[in-house]
Amino acid sequence: MxxxxxxxxxxxxxxxxxxxxxxxxxxxxxxxxxxxxxxxxxxxxxxxxxxxxxxxxxxxxxxxxxxxxxxxxxxxxxxxxxxxxxxxxxxxxxxxxxxxxxxxxxxxxxxFEAQALAIANMPDAYREPIAPRPDTRIASRVVLGPGTGLGVAGLVHAQGKWIPVPGEGGHIDIGPRSKRDYEVFPHIKTIEGRVAAEQILCGRGMVNLYNAICKVDGVEPALAEPKDVSHAGLDGSDPQAVETLSLFATYLGRIAGDMAMIFMARGGVYLAGGISQKILPALKKPEFRTAFEDKAPHNTLLQAIPTYVVTHPLAALAGLATYARTPGxxxxxxxxxxxxx
Ligand SMILES: Nc1ncnc2c1ncn2[C@@H]1O[C@H](COP(=O)(O)OP(=O)(O)OP(=O)(O)O)[C@@H](O)[C@H]1O
Incomplete structure (x- = not known):
């Protein structure tokens, strides 16, 4: 063979x-x-x-x-x-x-390479813009997907082709920046002493973040599952869950902006994974986009980059099908x- x-x-x-x-x-x-x-x-x-x-x-x-x-x-x-x-x-x-x-x-x-293939050609019906921007550009893109873990891939446009770049971007370090971050971060569960992005930006990470906020606020955590935290955060029934979604959106925006700079992703940043669609209202609030654009000295570059939540229920399959039809x-x-x- x-x-x-x-x-x-x-x-x-x-x-x-x-x-x-x-x-x-x-x-x-x-x-x-x-x-x-x-x-x-x-x-x-x-x-x-x-x-x-x-x-x-x-x-x-x-x-x-x-x-x-x-x-x-x-x-x-x-x-x-x-x-x-x-x-x-x-x-x-x-x-x-x-x-x-x-x-x-x-x-x-x-x-995540399949997710990257999918965003080469995602119809409007399957992507929800966060802060719409004109996207006529055939230019490099990035996909980030918080789900069971945090998947990341680039989609570089070069020599007339789309080139998916898979990697381990979900495991980069993420650090505190605001006063509140400095209060919360010491209580985030680490991996071998490190706050990797995946310690926060996935299902398990959402609960990790919620527990850290509860600790700082001196309250007993009432919620144990990612979906319980996101539901209570969206309906406003639990103050720590509300802040969890706010900080989750901020940190996802921060990492998405970093990835956009690394790949010079003028073609857009796409949020996939099981969680993005489920917390769409939280991602449409100002925190995600504010953090995404807050990249001095490159704020202007980031302001022009469109961001989307992928709403296609089978995006990876769609990406593989596009490749299988037109591999060239x-x-x-x-x-x-x-x-x-
Ligand atoms: N409503 C929700 N809010 C927040 N997190 C959720 C919600 N529903 C599911 N999750 C979490 O999303 C994660 C699953 O993500 P996803 O659907 O992307 O799975 P996956 O990694 O693609 O695996 P598979 O392909 O086997 O389904 C789990 O950690 C789960 O607890």
């Missing part, structure tokens, strides 16, 4: 497309370059021992049109021929998958990530 021959040759249709998360796996089938992908019901990863079983039962047993190739986005680093997933027991083994499912090719990429528009590095029969 060769891993490198004709690496940039387009995948053969029908193409199985998959977004494999810790809890859920979402699949669709792209029959040709012109039709809309056919979606299949969401699969709970815990219901199947292996990803091959899930694809067999969730897709192949449900359609007469069998895929000839597959492109899958997974949470976690892609190294070697056995890819363990973050927050899930599945190990993706592309060589086994080719044999078991009778495929010619399997491509595996990072889940993208500079997606496939070395060590494409396996062929």
């Amino acid at each position: 060769a891993k490198h021959s004709n690496i940039d040759q387009p995948l053969s249709f029908p193409i199985l497309i998959g977004d494999i998360g810790g809890t859920n796996a979402r699949f669709s089938l792209l029959v040709d370059a012109f039709s809309e992908p056919r979606e299949f019901p969401i699969v709970h990863t815990a219901d199947f021992a292996t990803i091959n079983d899930a694809i067999q039962a969730g897709v192949m047993d449900k359609t007469a049109q069998q895929p000839r190739s597959a492109i899958l986005a997974v949470a976690g680093p892609i190294r070697g021929d056995e890819i363990p997933l973050t927050n899930c027991d599945w190990v993706v083994k592309p060589k086994d998958m080719i044999k078991a499912l009778n495929l010619t090719d399997v491509v595996i990429i990072n889940d 528009r993208f500079g997606l590095a496939l070395e060590e990530r494409r396996w062929r029969r």
Whole structure:
């Protein structure tokens, strides 16, 4: 089984497309370059021992049109021929998958790379502007997604192509700046002594931030789940939860602005992940955008950059489908990530 021959040759249709998360796996089938992908019901990863079983039962047993190739986005680093997933027991083994499912090719990429592919061409119906700005620019972009963790990817526009740049941007340091930050930060749970962005800007991080605020205010935390904190913050029923959302929006704006400067993302910053859509009203308040633009000496640069919340329910699948249809528009590095029969 060769891993490198004709690496940039387009995948053969029908193409199985998959977004494999810790809890859920979402699949669709792209029959040709012109039709809309056919979606299949969401699969709970815990219901199947292996990803091959899930694809067999969730897709192949449900359609007469069998895929000839597959492109899958997974949470976690892609190294070697056995890819363990973050927050899930599945190990993706592309060589086994080719044999078991009778495929010619399997491509595996990072889940935030798929989110980056999606923002190359996100229709207005699937993005909600925060502080609308004209966005006629074909220019580099960034996607940040607070969810189970904090995913970050750039989408660089160079030499007429969109080039996704996955990384570990969710693990950069984040520091205090305002007087209130200096009160709250000493109580944020650290990772080996570090307040990484993901200690605050994800589901677990939201609860971490809430607990720190409760500590400073001298009150017993009443809420334990991220969704409880965000609901109480949005409906105003818990003062510490209200401040949690305000500071969450501020810190997300700060990091989003930093990423915009790093990638010179004049094409916009997109907020994806499970949490952004759920706290949209909090992100539309002034805190997010104020922090985003507060980047002296580059405030003017940041003021001109549009920011959006991605509202597409299956954005990663949409990104993979766009790539599968028109691979030549993208500079997606496939070395060590494409396996062929
Ligand atoms: N209403 C809410 N407010 C805040 N956080 C929430 C809310 N609902 C869910 N969460 C948190 O969002 C996180 C899940 O995020 P997301 O939906 O992006 O999952 P994921 O990482 O993509 O995993 P998967 O793909 O398996 O669903 C969890 O930490 C969960 O507690």
